[in-house]
Amino acid sequence: MTAQTTETVSITSAAIGQFGRYLLSARTNHFISDQRVAVGGPGEAINAGELLLSSLGSCSLGLIQKTAKEEGIALREAGSEVSFRRHATDPTQYKWIRIVVRLSGVTAGEAETLVAGFTANCPIYNTLKRGGPVGISWTVS
Incomplete structure (x- = not known):
């Protein structure tokens, strides 16, 4: 039988000064995410x-x-x-x-x-x- 976990997992995200580009943070991991080009974002990052x-x-x-x-x-x-x-x-x-x-x-x-x-x-x-x-x-x- 596997143990049930009720931990809360959270990430934070912030707009970082360029339209459609965001800094995402999960624990100590940080990465960039973009809006798609089709909606006006840079479309370079995931x-x-x-x-x-x-x-x-x-x-x-x-x-x-x-x-x-x-x-x-x-x-x-x-x-x-x-x-x-x-x-x-x-x-x-x-x-x-x-x-x-x-x-x-x-x-x-x-x-x-x-x-x-x-x-x-x-x-x-x-x-x-x-x-x-x-x-x-x-x-x-």
Whole structure:
């Protein structure tokens, strides 16, 4: 049985003087994110949609490797490609999000077990799949 954790995870973000460019900080890790060129941003650094896809890719591989280790499955290699398409008439939605997982050194049944380890345990995947709750608040100074 895995231990349940209720830790709160936070990042900070700040506009840094160039339109469409932001400094993101997670613990002691700092990086730049840009708005897409299509909406007036610089488009050089990773953008918000790509960060979302990256989080799914990272969560998928981490949980697949964890499941392989726990189940004694000899996973040789793992990779994923995550993509989305924006909805044609409602740009506030994705028409679809797809995750393609590539595994080697395992049987089809083992692959199913590994992918199930991801889909059953990744809060990012499951929140997106269910359309989970998102709250927002603001302050003015």
